[in-house]
Amino acid sequence: MNYYKADIVLQEVPNEISLCFSICGCTLRCQGCHSPFLWKTENGKPLREADYKLYLSKYHGLISCVLFMGGEWEHDNLLNFLKIARKRNLKTCLYTGLDDVSEALKSELTWLKTGAWNPELGGLNNISSNQKFIEVSTKKNLNHLFIPRHHDQINKQPNQ
Numbered sequence: 001m002n003y004y005k006a007d008i009v010l011q012e013v014p015n016e017i018s019l020c021f022s023i024c025g026c027t028l029r030c031q032g033c034h035s036p037f038l039w040k041t042e043n044g045k046p047l048r049e050a051d052y053k054l055y056l057s058k059y060h061g062l063i064s065c066v067l068f069m070g071g072e073w074e075h076d077n078l079l080n081f082l083k084i085a086r087k088r089n090l091k092t093c094l095y096t097g098l099d100d101v102s103e104a105l106k107s108e109l110t111w112l113k114t115g116a117w118n119p120e121l122g123g124l125n126n127i128s129s130n131q132k133f134i135e136v137s138t139k140k141n142l143n144h145l146f147i148p149r150h151h152d153q154i155n156k157q158p159n160q
């Protein structure tokens with residue numbers, strides 16, 4: 001499994017500090033894809049188990065979640081990485097362009113984002129989006145956490 005980058009991200013999983021691995025080899029080719037550098041399997045560099053464990057050790061105490069942007073196409077590798085994260089008491093999340101993933105993967109996931117990118121429907125912050133952010137244990141759709149709140153307009157009285 002090759003990864004393009006590993007970043008600390010704050011918005012992709014609400015209320016969590018996530019270490020995010022962007023995995024190469026996505027075959028979906030969504031129109032308007034924001035990350036075409038993830039299409040080629042050979043891009044990036046190998047994410048070996050030892051490298052992965054080093055990352056988790058480096059960020060121990062600083063992160064609360066491990067997030068994979070793709071990787072479900074290397075099912076057993078991803079499953080192993082998720083299990084390692086869970087054993088270290090980290091929450092887990094997968095962003096996939098598919099509409100579902102295996103029960104085995106879901107059994108190791110705290111959250112799952114499903115759905116291909118469709119520029120006409122928008123992402124999780126759009127109420128018309130085809131994408132779903134799901135709490136796996138309850139199957140609850142948590143998209144509302146991404147929708148900007150509408151603040152009531154406060155009509156201030158002019159100063160006297």
Ligand code: SF4
Binds near residue numbers: 026035036096097116
């Ligand atoms: S699933 Fe994500 S990375 Fe893959 S083609 Fe679609 S937008 Fe790009």
